Amino acid sequence: xxxxxxxxxxxxxxxxxxxxxxxxxxxxxxxxxxxxxxxxxxxxxxxxxxxxxxxxxxxxxxxxxxxxxxxxxxxxxxxxxxxxxxxxxxxxxxxxxxxxxxxxxxxxxxxxxxxxxxxxxxxxxxxxxxxxxxxxxxxxxxxxxxxxxxxxxxxxxxxxxxxxxxxxxxxxxxxxxxxxxxxxxxxxxxxxxxxxxxxxxxxxxxxxxxxxxxxxxxxxxxxxxxxxxxxxxxxxxxxxxxxxxxxxxxxxxxxxxxxxxxxxxxxxxxxxxxxxxxxxxxxxxxxxxxxxxxxxxxxxxxxxxxxxxxxxxxxxxxxxxxxxxxxxxxxxxxxxxxxxxxxxxxxxxxxxxxxxxxxx
Ligand code: ASP
Numbered sequence: 298x299x300x301x302x303x304x305x306x307x308x309x310x311x312x313x314x315x316x317x318x319x320x321x322x323x324x325x326x327x328x329x330x331x332x333x334x335x336x337x338x339x340x341x342x343x344x345x346x347x348x349x350x351x352x353x354x355x356x357x358x359x360x361x362x363x364x365x366x367x368x369x370x371x372x373x374x375x376x377x378x379x380x381x382x383x384x385x386x387x388x389x390x391x392x393x394x395x396x397x398x399x400x401x402x403x404x405x406x407x408x409x410x411x412x413x414x415x416x417x418x419x420x421x422x423x424x425x426x427x428x429x430x431x432x433x434x435x436x437x438x439x440x441x442x443x444x445x446x447x448x449x450x451x452x453x454x455x456x457x458x459x460x461x462x463x464x465x466x467x468x469x470x471x472x473x474x475x476x477x478x479x480x481x482x483x484x485x486x487x488x489x490x491x492x493x494x495x496x497x498x499x500x501x502x503x504x505x506x507x508x509x510x511x512x513x514x515x516x517x518x519x520x521x522x523x524x525x526x527x528x529x530x531x532x533x534x535x536x537x538x539x540x541x542x543x544x545x546x547x548x549x550x551x552x553x554x555x556x557x558x559x560x561x562x563x564x565x566x567x568x569x570x571x572x573x574x575x576x577x578x579x580x581x582x583x584x585x586x587x588x589x590x591x592x593x594x595x596x597x598x599x600x601x602x603x604x605x606x607x608x609x610x611x612x613x614x615x616x617x618x619x620x621x622x623x624x625x626x627x628x629x630x631x632x633x634x635x636x637x638x639x640x641x642x643x644x645x646x647x648x649x650x651x652x653x654x655x656x657x
Contacts, residue, residue, distance in 0.1 A: 317454070319361050319451045320363070320398070321362070321398045321400065322386060323369065324370060324375075324383065324400060324409075325366065325371060325401070327429055327432055328429040328433050328443070351441050354448065357449075366379070371404075373402070375405050380409055380412040383409070385523065387417070387424060395454065395459065396423040396424070396451030397422070398425050398448050399426045400427060400444070402428055403430065403489075406466060407475070407478045408626065408627055410466050411626075413426075414475050414476045415524075415650070416527075417523060418519075418522045420464070421514045423453075426447075426465065426466045439469060453504070462511075462514050468488055470487075470499060470500045471487070472497045473496055474512075476624040476651055477491040477494040478491045478621070478623070479594070479623060493597070493654075495510050497510055524634075528556075531555065531626060532551075536562060542576065545573065546576055549577070549579070556585065556588070557580070558590055559577075559588065561590070561591060563592075563593060563596075564602050565598030565602075565616065567605055577609070586615065587613070588620075588625055589606075590622055598619070600616050615643060616647070618657075619654050
């Protein structure tokens with residue numbers, strides 16, 4: 298994909314001082330952790346200490362308020378209930394702030410940020426997720442730069458309008474569209490990748506916004522709202538050579554399952570054994586939604602390419618194109634959580650609703 302990065306001096310960005318306000322919502326994660334002297338392991342600590350660790354925030358020239366989750370959590374413990382809570386906090390404070398920064402653990406950040414992107418309707422302000430690989434209290438932390446730049450992006454405006462009216466993840470110099478992002482590295486500071494969509498901004502000496510790829514706000518859309526309702530009755534089935542009929546049958550027979558993210562091979566291929574196709578067809582005929590997502594990080598599902606893909610298409614498997622598994626799971630939770638008809642659900646899954654996949 299070709300991308301054009303404009304120089305900052307081609308566009309005038311504006312941090313208009315104390316008239317601009319950002320709400321930092323602290324949910325937990327490594328960024329706010331310190332060593333527990335009794336156990337020697339990392340445990341969350343109070344957000345007040347983050348402010349002590351980053352006095353630069355006070356000098357920033359924008360009004361910054363903070364909201365701390367109670368309890369703060371390691372993101373491995375996050376549940377859709379907390380995604381709804383987060384969305385509701387943003388809704389309650391939406392008109393009081395110009396932008397939002399969400400501090401979150403990196404492990405499930407791509408899921409939380411994707412879920413929030415689907416719940417936000419007609420968003421016209423930035424919601425920037427960030428965190429860190431090293432706690433903010435440690436000398437070599439990546440948390441300070443991540444937090445300060447995330448706050449700057451959340452506050453950045455041009456002609457009085459937010460430059461990035463999207464849910465994003467900012468991490469180690471890159472701003473990504475949240476629902477295009479995956480955590481790919483457990484060790485490096487550069488922990489996230491957006492394999493199928495270019496960064497929305499790159500931070501060096503200046504922040505270079507990648508304007509052509511940033512969502513434009515349609516002035517005629519209805520006003521901002523939040524759909525804080527998700528359905529967790531979904532499952533991810535990752536194909537592997539040797540998956541048995543019994544395994545597939547057991548999962549698909551679970552009566553509460555309403556949606557399946559099927560992680561297939563390459564461009565959306567799966568085995569053509571009769572039992573495999575029959576199990577899937579039976580589930581789809583019962584009303585289960587099956588979304589085809591590739592196990593490859595880069596590229597897209599194309600179910601017309603091989604007979605194996607065509608067969609899936611024939612029985613009603615939906616093409617997830619280049620969507621990430623994180624976005625597929627949370628989009629399914631979102632569409633199944635609304636009062637949509639089956640036709641509306643399929644329609645929402647077939648098209649990008651928040652820029653989460655490439656529409657052809
Ligand atoms: N376990 C931590 C979390 O996801 C890791 C991190 O923040 O990087 O909450």
